[in-house]
Amino acid sequence: MGLDRRVFFKVLGATGLALAIGKKASATKSSNSDVEFNGILYDATRCVGCRTCEYECATAHGLPAPKDEVEVVRTTNETCNTVVNTFQTSKGEVHIKRQCMHCNEPACGAACLTQAMHKNETGAVTWDGDKCMGCRYCMVSCPYDMPKFEFLKTNPKIQKCDMCFDRQKSGEKPICVTNCPNDALLYGKRRDLIKEGRRRIYEKPELYVDHIYGEREVGGTGWLYLSPVPFEELGMNTTLQQSSYPALTKGFLYSVPSVDLLLPPLLLGIYAATKNNQSKDKEDE
Amino acid sequence: MNNSAYPIAKEKEIKFDWKFLFNELKPKGKWLTPFNIISIPIILLGIFLIVIRYWKGLGSITNLTQDVPWGLWIGFDVVTGVAFAGGAYVVTFMVYILNMKNYHSIVRVTVLNGFLAYAFYTGALLLDLGRPWHVINPMIGNSFGASSVLFLVAWHFVLYMLAELIEFSPAIAEWLGSQRAHKILSGMTIGAVIFGITLSTLHQSGLGALYLMAKDKIHPLWYSEFIPVLFLVSSIFAGLSMVIFEGTISHKVFFNRISDKNEKAQNGIIHGLSKICAVTMFAYLVLQFVVFIHGHNWSYLNTPMGYWFLVEMIGFVMIPMMLFFYSYRTANIFMIRLAAILTMIGVVMNRLNVTIVGFRWDAAVHYIPSWMEIIVTLAVIFTEIWIFRWVINRMPVLGDSPSWAKDNK
Numbered sequence: 001m002g003l004d005r006r007v008f009f010k011v012l013g014a015t016g017l018a019l020a021i022g023k024k025a026s027a028t029k030s031s032n033s034d035v036e037f038n039g040i041l042y043d044a045t046r047c048v049g050c051r052t053c054e055y056e057c058a059t060a061h062g063l064p065a066p067k068d069e070v071e072v073v074r075t076t077n078e079t080c081n082t083v084v085n086t087f088q089t090s091k092g093e094v095h096i097k098r099q100c101m102h103c104n105e106p107a108c109g110a111a112c113l114t115q116a117m118h119k120n121e122t123g124a125v126t127w128d129g130d131k132c133m134g135c136r137y138c139m140v141s142c143p144y145d146m147p148k149f150e151f152l153k154t155n156p157k158i159q160k161c162d163m164c165f166d167r168q169k170s171g172e173k174p175i176c177v178t179n180c181p182n183d184a185l186l187y188g189k190r191r192d193l194i195k196e197g198r199r200r201i202y203e204k205p206e207l208y209v210d211h212i213y214g215e216r217e218v219g220g221t222g223w224l225y226l227s228p229v230p231f232e233e234l235g236m237n238t239t240l241q242q243s244s245y246p247a248l249t250k251g252f253l254y255s256v257p258s259v260d261l262l263l264p265p266l267l268l269g270i271y272a273a274t275k276n277n278q279s280k281d282k283e284d285e
Numbered sequence: 286m287n288n289s290a291y292p293i294a295k296e297k298e299i300k301f302d303w304k305f306l307f308n309e310l311k312p313k314g315k316w317l318t319p320f321n322i323i324s325i326p327i328i329l330l331g332i333f334l335i336v337i338r339y340w341k342g343l344g345s346i347t348n349l350t351q352d353v354p355w356g357l358w359i360g361f362d363v364v365t366g367v368a369f370a371g372g373a374y375v376v377t378f379m380v381y382i383l384n385m386k387n388y389h390s391i392v393r394v395t396v397l398n399g400f401l402a403y404a405f406y407t408g409a410l411l412l413d414l415g416r417p418w419h420v421i422n423p424m425i426g427n428s429f430g431a432s433s434v435l436f437l438v439a440w441h442f443v444l445y446m447l448a449e450l451i452e453f454s455p456a457i458a459e460w461l462g463s464q465r466a467h468k469i470l471s472g473m474t475i476g477a478v479i480f481g482i483t484l485s486t487l488h489q490s491g492l493g494a495l496y497l498m499a500k501d502k503i504h505p506l507w508y509s510e511f512i513p514v515l516f517l518v519s520s521i522f523a524g525l526s527m528v529i530f531e532g533t534i535s536h537k538v539f540f541n542r543i544s545d546k547n548e549k550a551q552n553g554i555i556h557g558l559s560k561i562c563a564v565t566m567f568a569y570l571v572l573q574f575v576v577f578i579h580g581h582n583w584s585y586l587n588t589p590m591g592y593w594f595l596v597e598m599i600g601f602v603m604i605p606m607m608l609f610f611y612s613y614r615t616a617n618i619f620m621i622r623l624a625a626i627l628t629m630i631g632v633v634m635n636r637l638n639v640t641i642v643g644f645r646w647d648a649a650v651h652y653i654p655s656w657m658e659i660i661v662t663l664a665v666i667f668t669e670i671w672i673f674r675w676v677i678n679r680m681p682v683l684g685d686s687p688s689w690a691k692d693n694k
Binding site: 114143241253 | 342347354384413420435436479486494
């Protein structure tokens with residue numbers, strides 16, 4: 001017998017451990033599919049670019065007040081969770097608000113190895129500072145580049161729109177929705193928002209392009225956009241895949257438990273086989 | 286085996302232990318070697334920069350931006366460094382699983398190299414973490430992000446380091462003269478090897494899988510759903526080239542630590558490894574070609590990034606592969622070493638192309654590492670070499686084990 005008891009137990013132990021890890025790996029959240037997420041419908045035809053949402057957001061989140069530099073196309077950053085940009089388009093000036101999209105299946109959440117990035121039942125994707133270790137893998141993964149990192153802080157945080165999660169919990173609407181003077185923002189169940197978006201497009205087809213951005217992009221996002229012009233003209237990425245981002249790593253993640261389980265016995269078999277050969281060689285000599 | 290001898294031997298050990306350890310900690314040999322003169326100031330400067338980094342934040346010494354959150358410390362230290370540490374799992378597979386005994390003399394040094402590489406690259410990872418005091422979170426179970434590739438990579442890293450430590454531990458036991466520990470630890474080798482190889486295949490590919498969700502950020506010539514497989518295959522010849530390269534240097538620098546038998550075996554080993562490199566590089570090239578065709582990437586070839594891709598594939602994969610084949614036929618050790626160096630440059634290029642050069646290649650402002658990031662990287666590498674040298678000069682790594690250890694097997 002080429003395989004002694006000790007080796008056997010060791011490999012058994014190793015396999016067991018691998019099994020335990022593998023199990024953890026394949027367990028994904030299944031409860032989310034039953035939950036109806038909240039979302040926000042943004043209508044670019046109604047937005048006048050007053051940037052009230054920017055100021056209110058900054059105040060509510062304790063961030064510095066936004067600067068007055070409307071003419072450049074700005075992006076969100078670690079001191080600013082939302083921006084309203086103005087584009088010169090084929091239909092004249094159009095404004096567009098940008099912030100975290102709160103994806104149904106967020107790439108940042110799948111990327112996070114501590115579950116610091118988390119899609120809540122309210123629909124908000126939030127960040128938990130007690131769990132985050134600052135690896136910034138969420139930033140690498142996010143197709144919209146929304147998580148922002150405080151590179152110049154000793155105790156850095158990840159900043160991004162949290163859909164006013166605290167207000168949501170107490171039944172209030174996000175601060176930008178409450179304060180929008182022109183009803184460009186509508187807060188509600190995502191399913192109802194899509195219906196409402198379709199209704200608006202159906203009733204005024206000359207006003208809108210026939211596309212709700214966020215309905216299918218990256219598997220669906222919490223923020224939904226209506227626009228009078230094709231979304232490329234507003235600097236939105238329209239080439240993103242329709243399926244969810246975490247699906248990109250699924251194949252690899254599923255292969256992990258199989259490899260962890262199947263490779264050790266195979267190696268052990270080869271080991272036992274070559275060991276036998278060797279002892280035979282010795283006997284032959 | 287004489288059981289009654291143990292108590293006496295043990296008493297002796299305990300008596301001499303501290304003095305022995307203290308003596309061993311002291312440096313041996315000359316101080317003012319060229320390597321020391323270069324490395325000491327860089328390590329000191331690196332420590333100074335690390336203090337600033339923890340005091341003022343990551344942005345104070347790195348050129349990282351919101352768009353490029355991972356730079357040199359991840360792309361080179363971790364992703365490239367781990368590829369070069371791949372030699373350990375390949376060599377342990379050959380020696381312990383396939384029973385290729387003629388490669389036995391390089392096992393210890395390769396495993397030591399691998400272990401130190403992992404220890405230091407995980408260390409470099411701590412420098413890069415924004416909130417390193419939470420690094421234990423994915424380990425202790427209060428927050429398992431089980432759907433994360435990085436979670437798997439982290440676990441496989443930690444467990445693999447443990448496996449490599451067990452694989453190397455008989456050498457530590459021999460150094461300390463602890464016979465009983467040696468017997469126990471040697472008995473654990475096969476388990477650790479099997480475990481280690483399994484973990485390696487997954488975290489070598491896992492490092493590639495980390496970038497799967499950066500689909501729209503990496504240049505299409507370097508992004509494909511096959512990144513994990515490509516990373517795994519290239520880690521085989523990356524690791525073996527490192528073994529060839531490191532062996533060449535070690536046999537010059539530590540000639541007094543090498544036994545005659547191992548010295549004689551060295552050329553034969555390098556010769557054998559060159560064949561494995563050649564064959565795996567051929568497989569890698571075929572795979573790259575299939576991925577290239579599959580991705581309909583012809584249109585990218587006639588662009589600056591396309592030329593750069595061709596330089597990598599032809600200049601630093603195909604040419605060293607042919608050199609390996611040629612030198613295997615003609616048993617030309619010098620050519621093998623040259624091929625190994627070219628291969629290593631190619632692997633560095635590949636990993637940096639995925640993680641830095643091709644990452645956000647279309648951005649207006651490109652990430653270029655700051656000189657301070659480079660100094661810290663050099664400091665990490667030099668410190669690793671210091672520890673490597675310290676171990677080689679004390680433990681039976683390149684030379685023969687003490688005679689009692691041989692009976693123990």
